[in-house]
Amino acid sequence: MAVRQASLGGVDVDLETKTNVEKLKRGIAEFYDESSGIWEDIWGDHMHHGFYDPNSTVSLSDHRAAQVRMIEEALKFASVPEDPMKKPKSIVDVGCGIGGSSQYLARKYGTECTGITLSPVQAERARALAAAQGLENKVSFEVADALNQPFPDGKFDLVWSMESGEHMPEKAKFVNELARVAAPGARIIIVTWCHRNLSSSEQSLNPDEKKLLDKICDAYYLPTWCSTDDYVKLLQPLSLQDIKAADWSEYVAPFWPAVIRSALTWKGITSLILSGWKTIKGAMVMPLMMKGYKKGLIKFAIITCRKPE
Amino acid sequence: MRLLTHNMLSSNIKGVTNGFPLRIEVEKVVEKSVDFNPDFLKNMFAKIEYKALVEASRIMGYAELPDHAEPSMLESDDFLRKFHHALMELHLEEGTLVCPETGRRFPVNKGVPNMLLHEDEV
Numbered sequence: 001m002a003v004r005q006a007s008l009g010g011v012d013v014d015l016e017t018k019t020n021v022e023k024l025k026r027g028i029a030e031f032y033d034e035s036s037g038i039w040e041d042i043w044g045d046h047m048h049h050g051f052y053d054p055n056s057t058v059s060l061s062d063h064r065a066a067q068v069r070m071i072e073e074a075l076k077f078a079s080v081p082e083d084p085m086k087k088p089k090s091i092v093d094v095g096c097g098i099g100g101s102s103q104y105l106a107r108k109y110g111t112e113c114t115g116i117t118l119s120p121v122q123a124e125r126a127r128a129l130a131a132a133q134g135l136e137n138k139v140s141f142e143v144a145d146a147l148n149q150p151f152p153d154g155k156f157d158l159v160w161s162m163e164s165g166e167h168m169p170e171k172a173k174f175v176n177e178l179a180r181v182a183a184p185g186a187r188i189i190i191v192t193w194c195h196r197n198l199s200s201s202e203q204s205l206n207p208d209e210k211k212l213l214d215k216i217c218d219a220y221y222l223p224t225w226c227s228t229d230d231y232v233k234l235l236q237p238l239s240l241q242d243i244k245a246a247d248w249s250e251y252v253a254p255f256w257p258a259v260i261r262s263a264l265t266w267k268g269i270t271s272l273i274l275s276g277w278k279t280i281k282g283a284m285v286m287p288l289m290m291k292g293y294k295k296g297l298i299k300f301a302i303i304t305c306r307k308p309e
Numbered sequence: 310m311r312l313l314t315h316n317m318l319s320s321n322i323k324g325v326t327n328g329f330p331l332r333i334e335v336e337k338v339v340e341k342s343v344d345f346n347p348d349f350l351k352n353m354f355a356k357i358e359y360k361a362l363v364e365a366s367r368i369m370g371y372a373e374l375p376d377h378a379e380p381s382m383l384e385s386d387d388f389l390r391k392f393h394h395a396l397m398e399l400h401l402e403e404g405t406l407v408c409p410e411t412g413r414r415f416p417v418n419k420g421v422p423n424m425l426l427h428e429d430e431v
Binding site for chain 1: 310311313314317318319320321329341343344349352353356397415418419420421422423424425426428431
């Protein structure tokens, strides 16, 4: 319980926890410094799940469209206005990867977007990719910490976190920062990996479940997981409106099998061998993600809300 | 780093009450030509801190931007072009951003600012 509380950021973090957090952040930066290239090579610039029709069979060429669909479905879920007067005029991409979402959002709304990542390699790559697409004037990237965003309060009309929340060691702080940098009327969109909601009689996941998640955490530099309910509870005290959450696990089911298949191709295997131990470890743990989803332990969650005007 | 980006960055070190704007120390400025988009500029004008932009553009070597600006000036093509140049076309490739209160230095390398704080600064 204490571990869950600490990971939610509900207690003052002691020195040991602070040191662990620093180690985690370094691990995250190094993991993505090492792995971004190979992902980009095989999958492109979107480093997130695709959104698929349930029980559909998909081929490799469908995945990019599915990743774009994931962005669009998330925006729709959050009711982000498309009206030229009301659409977002400034966007922050929290945990931006190599800028796939940033580019897409900047283009879609015709406005500027800034992305933050812990990985200098990703920031540099994101910048180069945006420039190559002629978006250098619309998107910018900084090396920065989502738990201490380098922006003044109320800066952004759209606060976007696409599959980065699972890396955040102090969920309360993470959520507070998202709310802080959101402008009045802004939408906050969090798409992230969670564990199943606990029933009212449960204090925590059972030992087998924890064991599975621990293995995944180790390979992907993830801190302790929380549930979708936990996110909603963290958002509630922040005077935000229209808090909505959904389980999109059925819409992402084809993703991990597809990633595994891509890793097992000749290109996949040779790239992994050349990349480094962190990336290889990440690849080896992919079947555990599938297992987690199958057991109903891992959930692909979306949580959105709006800052009052 | 364009000055549009600089205009949205602040130092949030623990205890700092006003970490904006960050002071710029220039090592390498590159001017990059960007398509002129009046609508985009008019939207941005409302969102930026103009005084900080003027100061920053001077440090970057561009002194043409007027000290004060009113929204009505956005109708002037001359002003709009100067505003465009300062906001979008001056890039700090290498340099440092300095916290105005603590003097803490944040490096800018290859145009990417590193705003990570140390353990004792959060």
